[in-house]
Amino acid sequence: MCIIENFVLTILETSDVHGTVLPINYSDNSYANCGLAALSTIITLEREINQNTLLIDNGDMLQGTALTYFHAKINNNMPNPMIEAMNLMGYDAAVIGNHEFNYGREYLNNAIKTSNFPWLCANITKKTTGESFTNKPYIVKTFDNGLKVGILGVTTKYIPNWENPETIQDLNFEDVVESANKWIEIMKKQEATDINIVAYHGGFERDLETGKPMEKLTGENQGYELCMKVKNMDVLLTGHQHRVIKNLSVNGVLVVQPGYNGNCIGKVSIDLVKNSRKWSIVNKKSSIIDANATDVDKRILDSISNIETKAQAWLDIPMGNIEGDMLIKDPLKARLKDNAYTEFINNVQMEAAKVDISNTAIFDNQCKGFERNVTMRDIIANYKYPNTLKVISLKGSDIKAALEKTAQYFSIVNGEIEVSKVGIYPKLHHYNYDMWEGIEYIIDVSKSINYRITKINYKNCPLNMEGDYAVVMNNYRAGGGGDYSMFKGKPVLKDIPIDMAELIANYILERKTIKAVENDNWKVIY
Known part of the structure; x- marks a missing residue:
């Protein structure tokens, strides 16, 4: 007799947080409805609803506020406030964004080293070895019922057009479509993944409904191309463009993009059924949850209070x-x-x-x-x-x-x-x-x-x-x-x-x- 098993997977995505932990504007310390401290409360609630939840950051986390500037340029002997917050929030993985390189390679390397989660990047490779820059092109999450979820990280290949050459001189920036096809095939064959998620720090160069170009096709935002040309991709997490995109599919691939500065979080819900030893997707949808900065996670506030106090004093010089x-x-x-x-x-x-x-x-x-x-x-x-x-x-x-x-x-x-x-x-x-x-x-x-x-x-x-x-x-x-x-x-x-x-x-x-x-x-x- 064939036993049918049902399973619900939740994926939560942050992207382009740009150093925003607290719900404030550093220009005048006024209130802002955003930040990791606010999103952390949402994440906790979502995990209570469904313990089978993955949390992924899609890049551009380490740079963007006076707090991160203070840590990177003035006092980096203290723990990195972004990594402290992310570790407490229990991220499963993060993807390299283009702004991750802004404070230099040593700063980025230290952030990766002190993270309790892997940083993924399949298409930025070392010139000497051809290996992933972060040594982790993907990870596989295996649940108690045997479901295997592959998470592949790729980053816009356009970084050499922005970044100081000396910062990235030892790296190759490969095409994201080619890299995604290569690594998803490896994930399917070698890891036997049931579901494949691509987290891409990049956006969409074309209209999601018509396919018409929205911008010059430079290769900066290959999201639409990924959906059309990559096989066995079930979900595409995106960012970089600071857009809010929910509950849309392109060529059968569910896409989502959760704004910027931690003003909202992307949520993907996947209903699965197991029949004859094989998992199948019954339904998948994506939504956006807005930040509620009136209900912040005190653990996050406490984790950065010391460096925040010092940063505020420095800002008022x-x-x-x-x-x-x-x-x-x-x-x-x-x-x-x-x-x-x-x-x-x-x-x-x-x-x-x-x-x-x-x-x-x-x-x-x-x-x-x-x-x-x-x-x-x-x-x-x-x-x-x-x-x-x-x-x-x-x-x-x-x-x-x-x-x-x-x-x-x-x-x-x-x-x-x-x-x-x-x-x-x-x-x-x-x-x-x-x-x-x-x-x-x-x-x-x-x-x-x-x-x-x-x-x-x-x-x-x-x-x-x-x-x-x-x-x-x-x-x-x-x-x-x-x-x-x-x-x-x-x-x-x-x-x-x-x-x-x-x-x-x-x-x-x-x-x-x-x-x-x-x-x-x-x-x-x-």
């Missing part, structure tokens, strides 16, 4: 004063004409690099600029990424191409200017709109794409399209990040391996008082 107005009251208006904040950041970059052309961005709409009294908290809140600087050699034609690229950020709707789809979909891309110093230019949004730059002068003369110019920018942009392909592979004239936050702090400390100035070297018209 005074740096200097601003004379005049360096506030960003309206992010859109700040991107339509020269403003004191971006001029200041460009001045810091040009001073550090000893060149006279620079570009920078207002990274997001939470960037508020500087009040009269500037603390370290203000610097970290405004310049949130641990970028360093590079000076690269560009032709005048490269600069024009970059300006045309940045001009795509705008569109005109009913006679009013607004952020185009390029800037907000499939995720917010405010950090890809650059503002330049050292040249004079005009963006005319009424013109067609690629013909919007109507003026570019350098030292009161038209920019020489064949001339060579030294330009300073952050390392992300210098490597072509944000699809600025005109920068990729250009000669590096100078590498400044000091975090911008430190450069900004030193610049203010040395001068004590900074005058807010605008030389009106650029503007947007329409």
